[in-house]
Amino acid sequence: MVRVASEWLATCGGCEITILDIGEPLLDLLPKLQFVHMPVIMDHKYYGQTGEMEFNIPEADVGLISGSIRNEENAKVAQEMRKKCKTLVAVGSCANFGGIPALANMFTLQDMLDTVYRKTRTTVPADNPSMDITPLGDRVYSVSEVVKVDLGLPGCPTTPELIAQAIVALLEGKPFSLVERSVCDDCPTRREKKAVSSLKRPLDRVEFAPGQKYEDVRCFMEQGYLCLGPATRTGCGGTDKVPRCIRAYTSCRGCFGPIRAGANPMVDMMGALSSVGLDPRQIEDRMATFNRFVGVVGRLRPVAVR
Amino acid sequence: MKQIILQPVTRIEGHAKVTIQLDDQGNVADTRVNVVELRGFEKFCVGRPVEELPRIVPRICGVCPWAHHLASSKACDAVFGVEIPPVAKKLRELAYMGHFIHSHVLHFFVLSGPDFVMGPGADYTVRNVIGIAQKVPDIARQVLRTRFLGQMMTQILGGKAIHPDVSVPGGWSKPVTKEEVVKLKEMAKECLDFATFAMNFAKKDIFPQYLEVVKSYAPISTGFLGMVQDGALNLYDGNLRMMTADGKYEDFPGERYMDHIAEHVEPWTYLKFPYLKKAGGFSMALDKPVGIYRTNSLARINVVDRIPTPQAQAELEEFRKNFGRPAQLTLLYHWARLIELLYAAERAVELLADPGITDPNTRKAVTPRAARGVGVVEAPRGTLIHDYETDEKGLVKDVNIIVGTTHNNAAINMSVKKAAQDVIKNGKYDQGLLNLVEMAIRAYDPCLSCATHELDGRIPVRVNIVNHAGEIVANLVD
Ligand code: SF4
Ligand code: SF4
Ligand code: SF4
Numbered sequence: 001m002v003r004v005a006s007e008w009l010a011t012c013g014g015c016e017i018t019i020l021d022i023g024e025p026l027l028d029l030l031p032k033l034q035f036v037h038m039p040v041i042m043d044h045k046y047y048g049q050t051g052e053m054e055f056n057i058p059e060a061d062v063g064l065i066s067g068s069i070r071n072e073e074n075a076k077v078a079q080e081m082r083k084k085c086k087t088l089v090a091v092g093s094c095a096n097f098g099g100i101p102a103l104a105n106m107f108t109l110q111d112m113l114d115t116v117y118r119k120t121r122t123t124v125p126a127d128n129p130s131m132d133i134t135p136l137g138d139r140v141y142s143v144s145e146v147v148k149v150d151l152g153l154p155g156c157p158t159t160p161e162l163i164a165q166a167i168v169a170l171l172e173g174k175p176f177s178l179v180e181r182s183v184c185d186d187c188p189t190r191r192e193k194k195a196v197s198s199l200k201r202p203l204d205r206v207e208f209a210p211g212q213k214y215e216d217v218r219c220f221m222e223q224g225y226l227c228l229g230p231a232t233r234t235g236c237g238g239t240d241k242v243p244r245c246i247r248a249y250t251s252c253r254g255c256f257g258p259i260r261a262g263a264n265p266m267v268d269m270m271g272a273l274s275s276v277g278l279d280p281r282q283i284e285d286r287m288a289t290f291n292r293f294v295g296v297v298g299r300l301r302p303v304a305v306r
Numbered sequence: 307m308k309q310i311i312l313q314p315v316t317r318i319e320g321h322a323k324v325t326i327q328l329d330d331q332g333n334v335a336d337t338r339v340n341v342v343e344l345r346g347f348e349k350f351c352v353g354r355p356v357e358e359l360p361r362i363v364p365r366i367c368g369v370c371p372w373a374h375h376l377a378s379s380k381a382c383d384a385v386f387g388v389e390i391p392p393v394a395k396k397l398r399e400l401a402y403m404g405h406f407i408h409s410h411v412l413h414f415f416v417l418s419g420p421d422f423v424m425g426p427g428a429d430y431t432v433r434n435v436i437g438i439a440q441k442v443p444d445i446a447r448q449v450l451r452t453r454f455l456g457q458m459m460t461q462i463l464g465g466k467a468i469h470p471d472v473s474v475p476g477g478w479s480k481p482v483t484k485e486e487v488v489k490l491k492e493m494a495k496e497c498l499d500f501a502t503f504a505m506n507f508a509k510k511d512i513f514p515q516y517l518e519v520v521k522s523y524a525p526i527s528t529g530f531l532g533m534v535q536d537g538a539l540n541l542y543d544g545n546l547r548m549m550t551a552d553g554k555y556e557d558f559p560g561e562r563y564m565d566h567i568a569e570h571v572e573p574w575t576y577l578k579f580p581y582l583k584k585a586g587g588f589s590m591a592l593d594k595p596v597g598i599y600r601t602n603s604l605a606r607i608n609v610v611d612r613i614p615t616p617q618a619q620a621e622l623e624e625f626r627k628n629f630g631r632p633a634q635l636t637l638l639y640h641w642a643r644l645i646e647l648l649y650a651a652e653r654a655v656e657l658l659a660d661p662g663i664t665d666p667n668t669r670k671a672v673t674p675r676a677a678r679g680v681g682v683v684e685a686p687r688g689t690l691i692h693d694y695e696t697d698e699k700g701l702v703k704d705v706n707i708i709v710g711t712t713h714n715n716a717a718i719n720m721s722v723k724k725a726a727q728d729v730i731k732n733g734k735y736d737q738g739l740l741n742l743v744e745m746a747i748r749a750y751d752p753c754l755s756c757a758t759h760e761l762d763g764r765i766p767v768r769v770n771i772v773n774h775a776g777e778i779v780a781n782l783v784d
Pocket of ligand 3: 156183232233236237243244245246251252253254255256
C-alpha cells in the first residue's frame, strides 16, 4: 500500500482532472494506493475537521503537487508537503515552470491589483482586499524554486499516461525519466526543409484536406505558421504520439516546456526560425509567446510601460 | 467570541475557507466565505494577440476549460466581426455537450454525491468517491466511465479534452469525419442511457431520503440569470434573461451585460460580487437582500420557458409541478443539474444526427482590427462573460471576465450564513454539522480554481520563500 497525498496550489484543476482521465487503469491502481489527503475529492482539513488542530498534512510516500506558488499559503503548503512526503512529484507546467499564471510576471503586483479592483469595466473601484486573506507574493514561483522536487511531469495539463507511468514506477521502486526529444521528433507532418518567406499569425487555416493523413500534410511552420514544436519537449501525444495540438491542426505553443532541464525555448526557437530563413522579429509579442508556459526563474519580468 | 475556521473547503474546485463567528451564547453571529481568487488574467492577457486568448484563458479552469475556450472564441469572432460557418457552430455546441456531461457527472457523483450516498454526517474518511466505490461499485464504475466518455467525445472533436485549441476565431479548425461521427454517436447514446438512469436513481434512492432536508435547508430568496434562445434552454447561444425573485424577467443580448451587472468589492475576499445594477444597490442581508441573483443549473432551469429535448422537458414539467417557478431552494441545484445532464446527452445525440455535421467548411479567415467583442456562454457553473478590446493590430488592450461562480458569490455567502445559523446552536457543533454548512457551498458547484486560502488571520506571519539550496529568494509579510 502506497500512501498518497495530493495538493493543488495556484492551479486550474486541469492536472487533477488528468488524474481522473487515467480511466480504467486508475481503477486497477486504486487498491494499491491509499489517499491520505486530497482536498479535491476528500474531506481531510488542515486544521482538523472542526478547526481544532495545528496546520497539518498527513505523512505520505508520494506527494503530488500541481499549480504554481502565488501567495504565502501556497509556499507554506509546498513546504509542508516536502516535509511529509518521501517522494515529491511536481505535476504539470505550473508546478514545474510557472505555467500560464506566470505570464503575470510581466507585470508588477500593484499593476495587477489596480487592474482587477479599480479598472475593469464592471467593477465599482475599491481598495484591494486585505482582511483574512493571504497576501499575494511579489511574483509567481514554480514549486521547484521553493522546495526540492524529486520528479517533474511537464505539460498543461500533463498526460494521464505520464502520471500512470510515474506512479507505477514509484510503486515498483524503479527509476523514471522523461525523453529529451522535441515535439517535432514525434510530429508526423511532412517536412521539406525549404525556406519559408514570411511568418503568419494563425488567422487562417493550415492547408490540409479533411481526412488526409498527417504524413501528407506539410509541417505547419513550413506553411508559415509559428509553431513551438522545435523547442518543446515531446510527450503530450500519449500512446498514439501525435502531438495534441497537431491533431487539431493548430500549432504547438510549448506547454511541455523546454526539451531538457535548463534549455531556453526562446534561444532554441530563434535558432529554429533562422534555419528556415525566418526573422523572429516579425513575431508580435515574442517574449510572451516563447515563454508562454515557462515564465519563472527570471524568464518573464515586468517591463517599463511604454 | 469564538471563531470556527473550516479550511480548506473540500470537494469543490479550488480553494476557499469558511470563517464562522459565534457569539457568547455559541450562536452564529456572522460567517464569511473567504476566497483568494486572484488569477489576474484580466491583466496578463493584455498585450497578447487576441487570437491567442482562446488558447490562454482555458487555464482559468481545468474543470470547465471548454466554457472559457468557447466564450473566448465567441468574443474573438465579435472582435474580428466574423459570422462563423453553420457547421462550426454545431461542432462547438456538440463538443460543449460532451464537456457538460463530464462536468455534471463529476459534480453530482464525485464532488457532492458522497454527502448524499454516504449521508451528510458520515465519517469524513469514507465520505468521498472512494467510499462510494466501495458501497456501490457498479454505479461508481459507470460514473467514472460516463465522465470519461464525455471527455473522450471532446478529445475526438478537438484533439484535446483539457485546454483545447480547436475552436478558433472564425470557426473550428478541423472537420469531423464520418467514421468519427459513428463512434461519437455510440458514445453519446451511452451517456444518454446513463443520464436517464442517474435521474431515475436520484429520484428513487436519493432525493426522497433528503426531501425534508431539501425543503427546509438554508432557504434564501434571490433573482436568477441564465441564457435562453427563443425562451428555451440553450447553453451555447442566445440572449441573457435576468429574472427577479418574484418571477418577472427581462431579456437582453450578452453584449449589453454592462447595463445590468456591476461588481462590488469586499475587503475579506479576493472574489468580487456581481449584482443587478437596476436593483439600486448591493446587500447580502438575509431578510432583505438587494441586487442578488444566482446562476448555474437551478438558475437556468428557472429562467427558461421550456427545454427543447423531450426527456429533459418532461423532467422540467415534473420539477415545476413540485417546486414552482422560480424554485428557490438551494439543494435543488442538484436536481436541476441532473435535468441538464439529460439535456446535454439528448442534445449531443440530436446534433450528431444532423447530416451537416461533417461539412468540411468549418473555418473562415479573419483580419485584425481595432474593435471590442463580447462572448457569452452558459458554463456548467453559470453565465460566463468574456469582453475583449483590441488595437488595430489585433493586440489586446482591455479584458473583462465574469465567470459563473463569481455571480454566485453573494448567494453562496448568504446560503452559508443561513445554513450555519440553522445547524449551529448553543455552541454545539461537530464535523457532520459543519459538513452540512459546506454542503451549502457544494450545491453551487463553485469553481474557485486559481484561488488559494489564507493562514489563520489572527497570527501575524512572515514566510520566507527559500529555494532548495536554502537561500531566501523572497519573503512575504502578513
Ligand atoms: S499545468 Fe495547466 S492544467 Fe495543470 S494546473 Fe497548471 S494550468 Fe492547470
Ligand atoms: S514545427 Fe510544428 S508542425 Fe512542424 S514538425 Fe514541428 S511540431 Fe510539427
Ligand atoms: S503540441 Fe505543444 S502546446 Fe500542444 S499539447 Fe503538445 S506540447 Fe502542449
